[in-house]
Amino acid sequence: MKVTYLLLTFLLGNFAAETAFMAEQKKFDRVRAAIIEKSQIIQQKLHSNGLEIDDLNLVFVAYKDCGELEVYGKRTTETTYKKIDTYKIRARSGKLGPKRMEGDFQTPEGIYYIDTFNPTSQYHLSLGINYPNQADRKKSTEKKLGGDIYIHGSNVTVGCLPMTDDKIKELYLYAINAKNDGQTKIPVYIFPYKMTDIHFDLYKLKYADNPELVAFWSNLKVGYDKFMNDKQELAYTVDKSGNYNF
Template identity: 40%
Template sequence: MLKVFNLLIIGLFFMSSDPQTGFKEKQKTYSRVRTAYSEKESSLKKELEAKGFEFSKINKIFIRALKKEMDLEVWIQKSDGKYHLFKTYKFCSFSGILGPKMKQGDLQIPEGVYTIDRFNPWSNFYLSLGVSYPNKADRINSPYKSKGGDIFIHGNCVTIGCIPITDEFIKEFYVLCVESKNKGHEIPVHIFPFRMNFDLKTIPSYSDYAEGAEKLWPNLQPIFKDFDEKKTLSKISIDEKGMYVLN
C-alpha cells in the first residue's frame, strides 16, 4: 500500500511540473539550434544586458510585425509587468500587398492576432517558427474553402507569404523564443499592416489593398493602440462574427 502511495505522489509531482521543462534541451539535440546557441548566445547576453535585460531572466516575450515598415519587433516583459522593446529585425523580403491573407496561393502575409505554434529546427529556410494562421477570425472572414497555411518567421531571404529575416538573424530570434518557451510561455504574435497610430478615415480608398482590409483594419487598430499605450497585453477573444474583442 505504501508503495502505491509513493507512486501516486511521484505521478502527481510530474503532472504538476512545468510541461515545457526540457524544451530547450530537446531543441538543442538539433545541430542548427546548437549552432544558433554557440554563435549567438554570448552576443545576445551582452546586447540584452546593455539594454537592461538579462538572458537568464527572459520570460514572456511578444512579437509585433509591421508589414509596411517591414519591422519585426521583439518585446520582453520586465519585472514591472510591462513589455519593453528589445530589438527590431527587418523583413529581408516581402510578398503580396497590404491587407489580410484570405486564401491559399495569394502570397499574402496574414494580419491579425496569432501565436508561435511550431518550432522547426530543420527548416528549408535554416530555422523557422510557425504562426498560428488561420485563426478563428481568418476562418470566419475568408469566403474561400482553402485559407492557406504554413506561415513562418524564418531564415533565408525568400518568401511567398512568410516573414524572412535572414539566417543570421533567425538564429538570434529562434534562441530568444526557445528561452521563453522553455519557461512554459505562449509567444503572442500580432501582425499589422502598418503602425496604426493615425485616423484610418484618412485612407482615401481601400481599392489598392487586399480583400478584407476595410473590415479588418478598424478592428485591429484598437489592439495596436491598446498595447502602444499600456505596454501590456490585454486579453483578446474572437466573437462569432470573426471580430477581435479586447477584454
C-alpha cells in the same frame, strides 16, 4: 581542443533550468551553432534593457509595409513589455490586407502566437504562427485558407516573414528561451503598417474604395493602440463575425 569543449559546454548550459523542450532543441546542429554564435549577443541586448535570458517573456510585432519586426521583452513576473530590438523583414509577397485563402501569396494580418519551432527548416530555422486563427476562419468564405506561415531564415518568401539566416538565429534563440522559461504562447502581432492615427487616416483615404478592408484595419487598430499604450500582452476574444474584442 579542451578550451573549445569548455566554451561549448558553457554556452550550451548557460540558460535557465533546462526543460525537455530545450534539451530536445539542443540536439540539432543549427540550434547548437546559433547558441555558440549568438547567445552572448542576445544576452547583451537583454542586459541593456534590464532583462535576463533565464527570466524572459516575449512579444513579436511585425509591420508589413515598412518591413520591420520588433521584439519586446519583460521578466516573467512583470506585466509591462519594453522594446529590445528591431529587425528588418527581408522580403514580402502579396499586398497589404489579410490572408483569406490558400495560394493568395498574402502574409496574414492579425493576432497570432508561435505554435511551431522547426530546427531543421529548409529556411535554416523557423518559428511557425497559428494561422489560420479563429478570426481568420470566421472572416473567410473559402474552404482552404492555407497555412505554413513562418518567421524564418533566407530572404525569399511566399506569405512568410524572412529574416535572413543570420538574424533568424537571434530570433529563434529568444523564442526557445522564452518557451524554456515557461511562456507557452509567444504572441506575434502582424499589422499592415504602424497604425498611428496619422498613418491610419492616410491608408483609410488611400483604400476608401475598399470599406471592408478599412473596417478590418479599424478593428485591428484598437489592438495596436492598446499594446502601444499599455505595453501589455493583448487579451481578447473573437466575436461571431471574426472581429477582435480587445
